[in-house]
Amino acid sequence: MRRLCLLAPLVALLATSLPAQPKGKVDRVEVRGRSLEGNLSGDSPVRSVSVYLPPSYAAEPDRRYPVLYFLHGFTDSESKWMGWEKHWISLPAVLDRTLAAGGAQEMIVVMPDAHTRFFGSMYSSSVTIGDWETFVAQELVAFVDSHYRTLPQAAS
Numbered sequence: 001m002r003r004l005c006l007l008a009p010l011v012a013l014l015a016t017s018l019p020a021q022p023k024g025k026v027d028r029v030e031v032r033g034r035s036l037e038g039n040l041s042g043d044s045p046v047r048s049v050s051v052y053l054p055p056s057y058a059a060e061p062d063r064r065y066p067v068l069y070f071l072h073g074f075t076d077s078e079s080k081w082m083g084w085e086k087h088w089i090s091l092p093a094v095l096d097r098t099l100a101a102g103g104a105q106e107m108i109v110v111m112p113d114a115h116t117r118f119f120g121s122m123y124s125s126s127v128t129i130g131d132w133e134t135f136v137a138q139e140l141v142a143f144v145d146s147h148y149r150t151l152p153q154a155a156s
Contacts, residue, residue: 021100022055026082026092031112031143036130041117045130048113049140050082051148052092054099054106064149066156069136070111074120078113110144112136 028050036045054065070091072081080087091109098104114120116129125131145152 021096023096024055024092024099025053025057027051027053028082028084029147031140033130033135033139035125035134035139036132039130040128043116043129047135048078049143050078050084050111050113051144052082052095052109052111053148054108055096056106057108057149061149064151065106065108067108067110067141067144067148067150069140070109071123071136072111072114074122075115076120077115078111081111108144108148108150110140112140 028048030046031049033045033047036043036047039045056063057065070081072078077085079085081089081091083090083092091111095104095109099106112135114123114132118129122129123132123136125133144150150156
C-alpha cells in the first residue's frame, strides 16, 4: 500500500508534465459564390467554409502551405465534419493526430458547406442548384489563395 501511495503522485506528475499535442486552428468564414447566385432551389450563394490551419501556421508567418480541398459527402455538411455539430468524426482531431504522428506534412484543409435544400449539391452544375464546379474549382480556390498563406500552384 505504501508503494502505491508513493507511485500515485509520481504518475500524476508525469501525466501532467507530458507536452500537449499541438493542435491546428479552424477558421469558419463565409464565401459568396457568384456562380451559385440565382439557383432555382433558392439556396443561399453565401456558403460557410471551414479552413483548418496546421499547428505551425500562427508561429511561422513566412511559411506557405499546400492546400487540400475536402468535399464532404451527400447529406453531410461542413459543420458536422469540422466539429461545429455533433458527428461521428471530427476532422480537425484526425488531422491533429495524423500530423503529430508524422503521418502527413502540414497543410491547410478547406471544406465548403455543400448541404442544400436537396441535402447536397453533388458538386455538379445545374440551374437548379447553381454552378458548384465553378464555385469550388475557381471562386473558392481564389478566395483561399487571397486570404491564407497557400502555395498557389495546382501541384501543391
